[in-house]
Amino acid sequence: MDLNEVILIKGTDAPDMLKSALGLLNEPELFENKDIVLKPNLACWDARLPREVNKWTVTKPQFIADVIQSLKTFKPKSITVAESAFVDNNIDKNYKNMKLKKIINDPNIKLINLDKYPFKSVKFFDRKIQISQFILDAEVLINMPMLKTHGSTIVSIGMKNLKGILHSESKKIFHRFGLGKSIAELSKILLEYNKPTLTLVEGLVGLQGFGPMQTGKPKEVGCIILGKNTVSVDAVSSEIMGISPQEVEHIKLAEQNGVGIADLNKIKVIGDKIEDVKVKFEKAPTEAETKDAIIEILELPPDSVDVIHGHLCSTCALNYIGPVWALRDDAGTNYRQKILLLSAHAEVPDDYEGQLILWGNCQRKNVQKAGKDAIFVKGCPPSLMKGYMTFGKALYRRRTFIKGLIKRLFKGMGKIGKLNHWP
Ligand code: SF4
Numbered sequence: 001m002d003l004n005e006v007i008l009i010k011g012t013d014a015p016d017m018l019k020s021a022l023g024l025l026n027e028p029e030l031f032e033n034k035d036i037v038l039k040p041n042l043a044c045w046d047a048r049l050p051r052e053v054n055k056w057t058v059t060k061p062q063f064i065a066d067v068i069q070s071l072k073t074f075k076p077k078s079i080t081v082a083e084s085a086f087v088d089n090n091i092d093k094n095y096k097n098m099k100l101k102k103i104i105n106d107p108n109i110k111l112i113n114l115d116k117y118p119f120k121s122v123k124f125f126d127r128k129i130q131i132s133q134f135i136l137d138a139e140v141l142i143n144m145p146m147l148k149t150h151g152s153t154i155v156s157i158g159m160k161n162l163k164g165i166l167h168s169e170s171k172k173i174f175h176r177f178g179l180g181k182s183i184a185e186l187s188k189i190l191l192e193y194n195k196p197t198l199t200l201v202e203g204l205v206g207l208q209g210f211g212p213m214q215t216g217k218p219k220e221v222g223c224i225i226l227g228k229n230t231v232s233v234d235a236v237s238s239e240i241m242g243i244s245p246q247e248v249e250h251i252k253l254a255e256q257n258g259v260g261i262a263d264l265n266k267i268k269v270i271g272d273k274i275e276d277v278k279v280k281f282e283k284a285p286t287e288a289e290t291k292d293a294i295i296e297i298l299e300l301p302p303d304s305v306d307v308i309h310g311h312l313c314s315t316c317a318l319n320y321i322g323p324v325w326a327l328r329d330d331a332g333t334n335y336r337q338k339i340l341l342l343s344a345h346a347e348v349p350d351d352y353e354g355q356l357i358l359w360g361n362c363q364r365k366n367v368q369k370a371g372k373d374a375i376f377v378k379g380c381p382p383s384l385m386k387g388y389m390t391f392g393k394a395l396y397r398r399r400t401f402i403k404g405l406i407k408r409l410f411k412g413m414g415k416i417g418k419l420n421h422w423p
Contacts, residue, residue, distance in 0.1 A: 001025055002268070004261045006227040006236045010272040014063050014204065014224070018070040021200075021226045024270055030140060030197065031074035037112075037138035039196070040064055041145045041161045042083045044213050044314075047097040048416045052423055054098065056207045056218040059146045061103045063202045067144065068104055082134060084114040086315040087168045087381060091115065119167045122189055125177060129186075130167035136193050143196035143230060147206030147221060147241055151284040152179050152311050154248045156212050157237045158199040158230040159187050172380060175313050175344060176362075180249030187230055187250075187259045199233040201225040203240065208281040210293050212314060215321070216284070217421050223277045231260025232267050239264060242280035287311075297419055298325055304335050304395075306354070310346030316360050316381035317343075322416065323387030327395065329417035331404025335395045342366060348374075355394045 001007075007024045011017040040059035068079050081100070085091040095101065095111045112134065119130035135141060145161035153160055160183055163171060174182035190196070201224060208219040223240065227233040231254045235245035245251045245262045255262035264274075285293035287309045294305060298321075305324065309317070320341060338354030344362045348370050356374040358366050360381055367376050377390050388408070392401040 001027060001228055003227075003229040004232055004266055005268045005270055006225060006232050008223060008225050008236065008240075008269050008271045008274065008277060010223050010277050012204070012222050014066040014202075015070065017224050018066060020271065021224055022070060025198075025226060028074050031071055031076050034076050035078045035139040036071060036076045036080070036142060037135065037140065038064065038067065038079065038081045038142050038144055039135065039161065039165065040081065040083060040202075041148075041156075041164065042091065042094050042098070042100075043086050043089070043164055045094040045098055046214060046318075047093060049214050050422065051098075053214050056205065056216065057148075057211075057213055058098070059144050059202045060204060061098050061100050063204065064100065064144070065104045067142075067200065068106065068109055076140075078108070078110075080110045080112055082112040082114050082132075082138075084132070084164050084166075084168075086318070087171060087313065088315060088383075114165060115168065119170075124170075124173070124182075124185060124189070127173060129170035129173055131170070131189070132165045132167075135165040136195065138195070138197075140198075141196040143199040144202060145199070146202045147219075147237055147281070149208050149211040149216065149241070149243075149281055149284040151211065151287070151290065151309075151317075153183065153250060154283065155234070155238050155241060155243055155251075157201060157234045158196075159183050159234050159250055159254060162186055162190060162196070162230070172313060175311055179311060180253060183250035184253035184257055184259065187254050188257050191259055196230060197228070199225075199227055199230045201233060201237050203237065203277075206241065206281060208241075209284060210297060211284050213318060214422075215293075215297050215419065217282070219279065219281055221277065221279055223272070229260040231255055231262050235262040235264060236267060236269060236274060239274055240278050242278060243283065294321065294324075297421070298328055299333075299420060300324075300328065301333050301335065304333065304338055306338065306340045306352075308340070308342050308346035308349070310342070310344035310362075312344035312360070312362070313381060319379075319381045319384050320359055320387050320391070322384050323391050325419075326388060326408065326416055327392055327404060330407045330411075331392065331396050331400050334400065336397050337395070339391065339394050357390060357394065 044057035150156040203223040
């Protein structure tokens with residue numbers, strides 16, 4: 001199979017679809033007697049939230065099991081699932097909570113926590129990043145993303161999923177250089193290591209809207225996409241989502257940098273046709289639309305919370321949205337004042353209303369300019385508890401907040417309320 005070829009299979013029965021895709025690939029030597037590593041996208045699983053909702057945000061555990069069964073027909077030497085967590089989280093907990101071991105149901109398949117394995121230091125622009133040695137050494141690496149919309153990168157598919165092979169400190173560096181540029185550069189670096197061997201997109205049910213987490217909504221698609229070049233696979237996948245690959249900075253940059261072909265006229269799609277599968281994903285809100293999206297999704301009073309993101313890390317977003325969400329359930333929405341949250345690269349606006357909160361270590365640069373009335377919340381990212389206490393004190397009268405806090409102490413930080421678009 002050539003690098004500009006992408007296999008597309010429409011359907012609903014994953015084992016059948018995998019059989020067709022691997023049949024069209026027709027390269028059994030890629031798998032026979034090989035050590036195969038699968039890198040799914042599992043970081044967004046949140047043990048506090050319902051299973052049904054979590055399933056929208058990750059490569060489906062049952063799909064991983066189906067892929068393993070299909071690969072076993074080629075008699076590989078070993079198959080390993082390898083993934084890392086968001087900063088400050090633990091992927092072992094995700095594996096356990098999603099019952100991945102049980103679903104795979106084969107004691108010979110290892111689940112690896114990449115955060116516990118060595119990393120290799122690699123030049124990245126004028127700095128270094130740490131890439132998992134385990135992944136770089138993999139004999140066969142199958143990148144297994146899902147189809148997602150993303151607030152900072154428009155889509156999160158194959159190239160974005162590879163950010164999960166980095167050390168947590170290096171993931172933060174990505175946000176400092178800019179996500180699009182960094183994701184494209186990582187794909188360029190990985191090309192030198194011939195990684196990944198294949199990208200296999202689980203396109204059964206995607207995530208649309210306010211992604212990449214549970215604030216987004218499921219989107220039925222019904223396909224799998226397979227190819228050797230991640231840029232070409234991402235270009236086809238993005239088109240299937242109804243989003244032109246030319247709109248996506250990291251896909252465009254990767255093509256310009258010679259990492260792969262993103263021009264759909266130059267990609268040969270084998271199997272089903274893009275037009276027969278294509279759906280229209282609702283895009284994630286842009287940074288400018290985030291404030292309204294948060295207000296809508298958390299059902300907050302209009303104009304109560306304003307945010308300027310400046311390309312923040314997903315975990316940094318999660319750690320402020322989570323506490324505002326929890327406080328809504330504990331203390332209600334009778335706020336005493338509006339808050340304006342700045343994060344990552346955001347600058348202090350000349351004019352603003354309400355309590356200014358500088359969220360996370362990236363905002364240390366604004367402490368002096370913002371003045372003594374602003375609240376700087378340290379941490380990279382700040383913890384959920386710090387978020388809860390900061391927003392609680394800023395948003396509520398003391399009595400209301402204390403009452404809410406007592407409720408929360410009984411519930412624990414792990415319980416979080418339902419969003420209106422959840423089943
Ligand atoms: S402070 Fe937040 S946005 Fe900045 S690097 Fe840390 S986690 Fe990312």
